[in-house]
Amino acid sequence: MNITIFGTGYVGLVTGACLADVGHHVMCVDVDKAKIENLKNGIIPIFEPGLEPIVQANFEAGRLKFTTDAKEGVEFGQLQFIAVGTPPDEDGSADLKYVLMVARSIGEHMNDYKVIIDKSTVPVGTGDRVKKAVQEVLQSRNSDLRFDVVSNPEFLKEGDAVGDFMKPDRIVIGADSDEPIELIREAYEPFNRSHDRIISMDIRSAELTKYAANAMLATKISFMNEVANLAERLGADIENVRRGIGSDPRIGYHFIYPGCGYGGSCFPKDVQALVMTADSVGYDSELLKAVESVNYRQKSKLFEKVSKYFDGDLKGKTFAVWGLSFKPNTDDMREASSRVLMELLWEAGAKVKAYDPEAMKETQRIYADQDSLDLCGTKEQCLRGADALLICTEWKEFRSPDFEVMKNSLTRPAVFDGRNLYDPERMARKGFDYYAMGRGLSVQKFI
Numbered sequence: 001m002n003i004t005i006f007g008t009g010y011v012g013l014v015t016g017a018c019l020a021d022v023g024h025h026v027m028c029v030d031v032d033k034a035k036i037e038n039l040k041n042g043i044i045p046i047f048e049p050g051l052e053p054i055v056q057a058n059f060e061a062g063r064l065k066f067t068t069d070a071k072e073g074v075e076f077g078q079l080q081f082i083a084v085g086t087p088p089d090e091d092g093s094a095d096l097k098y099v100l101m102v103a104r105s106i107g108e109h110m111n112d113y114k115v116i117i118d119k120s121t122v123p124v125g126t127g128d129r130v131k132k133a134v135q136e137v138l139q140s141r142n143s144d145l146r147f148d149v150v151s152n153p154e155f156l157k158e159g160d161a162v163g164d165f166m167k168p169d170r171i172v173i174g175a176d177s178d179e180p181i182e183l184i185r186e187a188y189e190p191f192n193r194s195h196d197r198i199i200s201m202d203i204r205s206a207e208l209t210k211y212a213a214n215a216m217l218a219t220k221i222s223f224m225n226e227v228a229n230l231a232e233r234l235g236a237d238i239e240n241v242r243r244g245i246g247s248d249p250r251i252g253y254h255f256i257y258p259g260c261g262y263g264g265s266c267f268p269k270d271v272q273a274l275v276m277t278a279d280s281v282g283y284d285s286e287l288l289k290a291v292e293s294v295n296y297r298q299k300s301k302l303f304e305k306v307s308k309y310f311d312g313d314l315k316g317k318t319f320a321v322w323g324l325s326f327k328p329n330t331d332d333m334r335e336a337s338s339r340v341l342m343e344l345l346w347e348a349g350a351k352v353k354a355y356d357p358e359a360m361k362e363t364q365r366i367y368a369d370q371d372s373l374d375l376c377g378t379k380e381q382c383l384r385g386a387d388a389l390l391i392c393t394e395w396k397e398f399r400s401p402d403f404e405v406m407k408n409s410l411t412r413p414a415v416f417d418g419r420n421l422y423d424p425e426r427m428a429r430k431g432f433d434y435y436a437m438g439r440g441l442s443v444q445k446f447i
């Protein structure tokens, strides 16, 4: 099939590359000239395991094309995916400017029947707005060309996006007639062979499904973080509690890891947008607001612990920070807890030495003007001369470090672990002052 994707961001690029990889002909459209030029030269804008080789292979095979020409893109595909950004605007609602711009451009250039697919995470009701935008442009052209609008939300996890696309848990399709569903079914056929993963429904339900999924996952994390905070005060160990509750299949082991808060481009943005959507229909979503505020607070927990440990005097001290991306296997720094931590440390007059396996460039870009940040080439170098180690992201290489080197490099053997990587007893035996999240009596004196 011929397929067009608007937006070569995270979602658009993964969708385009994976669809081309199973034999479709895909044209990716973006307004960013430099990005499109880079893509044509095999340079992809993000770090995502497994993505680069399939972009390169399919580009070379001629199945994956890149253009900045919207007209060329609209004429190319029968399926038109909209995968442009929906950044939060000032009040946290998703900004639909780019989505509607693409919709109008499809209306302007379309020459035969098109299926317009909302792939970006968009508020409930966007399908109708896209339909209206296209209709208006067609009317102004005196055209009676047919089109359908479909909601097909993505459920890709950064760091695992190619796998998630190739082996989806579910393919949600929201439409108000059968014709577009059949066409999308055909496009997804190669990913849907072993058993049918397509769940079709009306457009509004599909749009809400995406928000509900992310909000549920964010709720699980904020819930666990709240119990972790309680565990600290009660002298219990959240890691035991986690195993205890996860064993109940109704709760499950997934996504109940406590930590220094969730980040990324989805959870914070989507929970906020859903709160705003609820407000707009006169519903005060108490639970979702709490999920958000618990997370907000959680991101400063490591700082609070460090601050207590040093009796509130952080001025002139240097802290080693391991892990800057919002989670492992990505270089994405959006809403990362490390940012809140570092900014609080700087505010308190401290210096930061930081290391991340992939997000150094991104950190450099964001904090180009920050004098109190020293970006280190290795995790060991990062420790040298620091007053304490703070861990924000659970990259694999942090799991079994050389603890002797760690202890000898730090001026005080203090480790503040936002991801519960180590065993508190073992750390105590090795002579560390070790503070994790929600791990019992060891932290009680600091709460």
Ligand code: UDX
Pocket: 154, 155, 156, 157, 158, 159, 214, 217, 221, 254, 255, 256, 257, 258, 259, 260, 261, 262, 263, 264, 265, 266, 267, 326, 327
């Ligand atoms: C998420 C959803 O998982 C995905 O389905 C959706 O399409 C987009 O949003 P992503 O943002 O890539 O994907 O990250 P995810 O792996 O879900 O992690 C989000 C955040 O939650 C990370 O900061 C992670 O550290 C945190 N997290 C996750 C926890 O703190 N505890 C957990 O148990 C799980």
